[in-house]
Amino acid sequence: MNLITNTDIIVIGGGAAGISAAVAASKSNQKVVLIEQNGFLGGKATAAQVGTICGLYKFSKNKTPEYIVNGFVKDFAENLQAVSDSKPLHSAEGLHYLPYNIDAFKNIAVELLYKSNVKVYRNCKVISVEVQETSIKTICFENENGISKISFKAIVDCSGDSIISQLVNIDIIKSKKYQAAAQVFTMQGVDEKNEARLSFILMKSLSSAIEKKLLPHFFDRIYVVQGSLKNNCVSLKIGIPKAVTFSNNNIKQLEKSAAEIIEKLSEFLIINVTCFKNAKVLSIAPEVGIRVGVRSLGKYILSENDVLTCRKFDTAIANGSWPIEEWDLHKRVNMRYFEINNFYQIPADCLQSNTIKNLFFAGRNISATTGAIASARVIGVCMQTGYAAGSIAAAFAECGFIDVAIKLIKQTQLLKVQK
Numbered sequence: 001m002n003l004i005t006n007t008d009i010i011v012i013g014g015g016a017a018g019i020s021a022a023v024a025a026s027k028s029n030q031k032v033v034l035i036e037q038n039g040f041l042g043g044k045a046t047a048a049q050v051g052t053i054c055g056l057y058k059f060s061k062n063k064t065p066e067y068i069v070n071g072f073v074k075d076f077a078e079n080l081q082a083v084s085d086s087k088p089l090h091s092a093e094g095l096h097y098l099p100y101n102i103d104a105f106k107n108i109a110v111e112l113l114y115k116s117n118v119k120v121y122r123n124c125k126v127i128s129v130e131v132q133e134t135s136i137k138t139i140c141f142e143n144e145n146g147i148s149k150i151s152f153k154a155i156v157d158c159s160g161d162s163i164i165s166q167l168v169n170i171d172i173i174k175s176k177k178y179q180a181a182a183q184v185f186t187m188q189g190v191d192e193k194n195e196a197r198l199s200f201i202l203m204k205s206l207s208s209a210i211e212k213k214l215l216p217h218f219f220d221r222i223y224v225v226q227g228s229l230k231n232n233c234v235s236l237k238i239g240i241p242k243a244v245t246f247s248n249n250n251i252k253q254l255e256k257s258a259a260e261i262i263e264k265l266s267e268f269l270i271i272n273v274t275c276f277k278n279a280k281v282l283s284i285a286p287e288v289g290i291r292v293g294v295r296s297l298g299k300y301i302l303s304e305n306d307v308l309t310c311r312k313f314d315t316a317i318a319n320g321s322w323p324i325e326e327w328d329l330h331k332r333v334n335m336r337y338f339e340i341n342n343f344y345q346i347p348a349d350c351l352q353s354n355t356i357k358n359l360f361f362a363g364r365n366i367s368a369t370t371g372a373i374a375s376a377r378v379i380g381v382c383m384q385t386g387y388a389a390g391s392i393a394a395a396f397a398e399c400g401f402i403d404v405a406i407k408l409i410k411q412t413q414l415l416k417v418q419k
Helices: 016-026 071-084 102-115 163-168 195-211 250-272 304-308 370-376 379-399 403-412
Strands: 009-012 032-035 052-054 096-099 119-121 125-132 135-143 146-151 154-157 182-188 222-224 233-239 280-284 316-320 324-326 334-336 344-347 359-361
Touching (some): 016 154, 016 379, 071 379, 154 163, 233 250, 344 379
Parallel strands (some): 032 119
Antiparallel strands (some): 052 096, 182 233, 316 344
């Protein structure tokens, strides 16, 4: 075993939440280590090639987007927009979102962590934790160099599946049924320049083929990734008609199903749809998009009612402006909206373990019900909870008190939005 000298803060997961947490923690001048399972940064934003950042802007029917975030997340978004040569898009319902370039996201993440002096370990799997009384003292992780052990003062779990809570064997929040997974892939040689028209052509062609029983019914859950049509290339997102169970080999089964659908879909499009006749598959996202996993149990559980009634909190650390977005195995996406021009908030207690005093969490594994996480899982919110968890963990590691850190987050990172 390779013994690594101790650090102050350790962040598990290098996705949107983990990057934000590590940067925030580093601002306290404490030593920060980030452990990532992939060989690159970005989490689902890059590995699953999500393609758009939701949760950055106010829920409003104004055509001009208005930020609902401030501070670090706003700066990251503006940088990503500039490097991606992109601009926010909006829907008729009042949703605003930012398309981005996958490589731009990776590069910005690398630069931020480098400038913040965060030590990053890639291609790592956390395999065990050591608990003494009510604190986690060390973790062991494995990579190509063997097994290493590291000690720390506070830990932030941004893994997306509450890996630390599971290893400690404390209570977690499960869903009776998990959202359908997705797979993104890109086709080149597409002879269409208008994305809205391409979406219409795709929907009409697939609906007709399903009606004639040329394609299975679940081919109605195929979408153009908004903002992706560039240089005759377009990214498509498919709903995978196989349940997410997290059982052994479930991911492999999802990947196999996705590959079969991509093969059948691309063949259909090339033969039957004029604008795809010279197209071919360019690439497939490295990972299947798992939207929701198990969540850590915190001091407070964000509820569906909190989201839909736009509840505000004195200890708020994030603003939520995205509706409850539910992807089912057997139908197209279902959106449940709250009041237009309003938003909900996430309190700090959703980021703190109710049993382990130095365990914090962010991103897709915050303490939330199934309905609530269907809104709070989007990248813009994950970055907010990540930054907050990193700041709170740093304050805990430094002095054991977090109230001042929570107030500072509310003052500097949350945009004060007037209804």
